[in-house]
Each structure stands twice: as structure tokens, then as C-alpha cells.
Amino acid sequence: MSSINTKHIDNSPVLYMDGVTVSFDGFKALNNLSMTIEKGEMRAIIGPNGAGKTTMMDVITGKTRPDEGTIRFSSSANQAKNTNTDYDLTQYDEAAVANLGVGRKFQKPSVIESLTIFENLEMSLKGGRTLWQSLFHKLSQEQKLKLDEILHLIDMSDKANDLAGNLSHGQKQWLEIGMLLGQEPELLLIDEPAAGMTDEETMKTAELFKTLAKTHSLMVVEHDMDFIEALGCKVTVLNEGSVLAEGTLQEVKANEDVIEKYLGR
Numbered sequence: 001m002s003s004i005n006t007k008h009i010d011n012s013p014v015l016y017m018d019g020v021t022v023s024f025d026g027f028k029a030l031n032n033l034s035m036t037i038e039k040g041e042m043r044a045i046i047g048p049n050g051a052g053k054t055t056m057m058d059v060i061t062g063k064t065r066p067d068e069g070t071i072r073f074s075s076s077a078n079q080a081k082n083t084n085t086d087y088d089l090t091q092y093d094e095a096a097v098a099n100l101g102v103g104r105k106f107q108k109p110s111v112i113e114s115l116t117i118f119e120n121l122e123m124s125l126k127g128g129r130t131l132w133q134s135l136f137h138k139l140s141q142e143q144k145l146k147l148d149e150i151l152h153l154i155d156m157s158d159k160a161n162d163l164a165g166n167l168s169h170g171q172k173q174w175l176e177i178g179m180l181l182g183q184e185p186e187l188l189l190i191d192e193p194a195a196g197m198t199d200e201e202t203m204k205t206a207e208l209f210k211t212l213a214k215t216h217s218l219m220v221v222e223h224d225m226d227f228i229e230a231l232g233c234k235v236t237v238l239n240e241g242s243v244l245a246e247g248t249l250q251e252v253k254a255n256e257d258v259i260e261k262y263l264g265r
């Protein structure tokens with residue numbers, strides 16, 4: 001495992017990928033992919049089916065090993081000690097990457113429906129609380145404050161004791177984002193959050209992400225253009241495992257290659 005401690009907080013990007021290639025039986029799902037996400041940045045990722053979006057998240061989170069390339073994560077977790085810590089993510093497995101501060105939310109919510117919203121959040125807290133601990137060990141003041149803060153962020157303070165099973169699809173997605181926040185990630189990778197949501201839920205999700213972006217770095221994979229427009233962030237278009245274009249939504253929408261290979265389809 002490699003970690004390089006630098007003396008002072010620098011401006012290194014939170015995520016740095018260079019020349020990343022992943023082959024499945026000779027087929028390159030990622031082909032010399034290079035991309036950089038700055039600290040505190042929110043980035044939307046779009047691209048046709050099979051472009052490599054899921055595979056990219058898999059290599060960042062240690063689920064898949066790249067054949068070639070560099071993937072580095074710069075953590076500010078030691079900010080209080082005035083140090084940045086830089087990790088080579090290709091050397092860590094999924095659990096270790098999550099522990100370093102890279103949180104991933106899959107498309108399908110995995111909340112436990114028979115528990116309340118509060119209990120789901122409680123079990124997600126960093127350091128791990130089992131159901132047993134939730135029942136018999138009191139939360140610390142710090143943990144209580146953290147849960148209150150998350151409930152407020154996902155707009156569920158008044159529903160904390162409702163069963164998660166009674167929530168709408170959109171609400172389950174927000175709870176799941178809350179559970180991700182319980183892990184205190186610095187960089188959040190979120191896969192198609194708006195899928196299956198109503199227009200109103202989609203816009204509310206965009207507002208939630210804009211709030212999250214004030215204190216986190218975010219990478220959001222999405223197909224819904226209205227949602228991406230509402231995010232108002234830089235967009236990266238993937239195609240055939242590489243970056244096809246990058247810029248504002250307006251810029252990439254006007255890009256000839258993007259029109260030909262993605263939007264025009």
C-alpha cells in the first residue's frame with residue numbers, strides 16, 4: 001500500500017485518473033481513460049450505454065483492478081493536522097477504499113425496509129454499528145448530532161421514526177444518500193440517482209446534491225439531462241471507455257462528436 005504524506009494542504013485534485021485501461025477478454029471497457037476531479041467539485045458523467053461509466057466507478061472503488069493506469073485519491077481527512085494524504089487506489093480493495101473516504105451509492109436502494117429511517121441511518125454510521133449495538137448501546141452526543149444533521153440534509157427530520165418500507169422510491173434514494181453520508185465520505189460516487197424519480201423528486205435531488213457539494217466532492221453518473229442541467233456543474237462525456245468531451249452542459253451538447261456518438265442516437 002502506498003500513501004504519501006505531504007507537509008501542507010496542497011491543491012491536488014481529489015481524484016486523479018490517468019491512462020486507465022480495463023480489458024474483459026480483450027475488449028477494452030476503459031481505454032486510456034484520464035480525468036481529474038478537483039476538491040469540492042461536483043462532476044456529472046454522461047455517455048451511451050456501454051461507455052464504461054460503471055466500470056470507471058468499479059476501478060475507483062477497488063471492485064475491478066485496472067490493467068494499466070493511475071488512480072489517485074487525495075484525502076483532506078487530516079486537515080486539522082495540516083496534511084493531505086494521497087492514496088494509490090489501485091492498491092486497495094472495496095472496503096479499504098470506502099474507509100479512505102470514497103463512498104459509492106448504487107442505483108438500487110438497499111435500505112432495510114423493516115427498520116425505521118433513524119435505525120437505517122444509525123447502522124450506517126462510520127465505525128459500524130450493528131443492530132445489536134443499536135438496540136443496547138446508547139449513541140454518543142457526537143453521533144446524535146451527526147444523525148440530526150443528516151436527517152435535516154435529506155429533509156426527513158419529521159419522519160425519523162417512520163418505517164423505511166413505507167417510503168416512496170425517491171425518499172428511499174435520499175435515505176440511502178443519508179446512509180452514505182453516515183460513512184463520512186469526502187468523495188461521493190453516485191449512480192443514476194434520478195432514475196425512476198418523479199420530476200419533482202428529481203429537482204429536489206439536484207438541490208440536495210448542490211448542498212452536498214458545499215462540503216464534499218461528487219461524481220454523479222446520470223442520463224437525465226434535465227437533472228444535469230439543474231446540477232449546473234461541469235460535464236464529462238464518456239464513450240468507448242475514454243473521455244469524448246468535457247465542459248458545461250451547453251458546450252458538450254454543441255460538440256459535434258457528442259452529437260454524433262451520443263445525443264444523435
Ligand SMILES: Nc1ncnc2c1ncn2[C@@H]1O[C@H](COP(=O)(O)OP(=O)(O)OP(=O)(O)O)[C@@H](O)[C@H]1O
Binds near residue numbers: 048053054056
Ligand atoms: N465483467 C465484465 N465482463 C465482460 N464485459 C464487461 C464486464 N463489465 C462490463 N463489460 C462491458 O464493458 C462495457 C462497458 O460497460 P459499463 O457497464 O461500464 O458501461 P456503462 O457506461 O455503465 O453502461 P450503462 O449506461 O448501460 O450502465 C460494456 O460493453 C460491457 O458489456
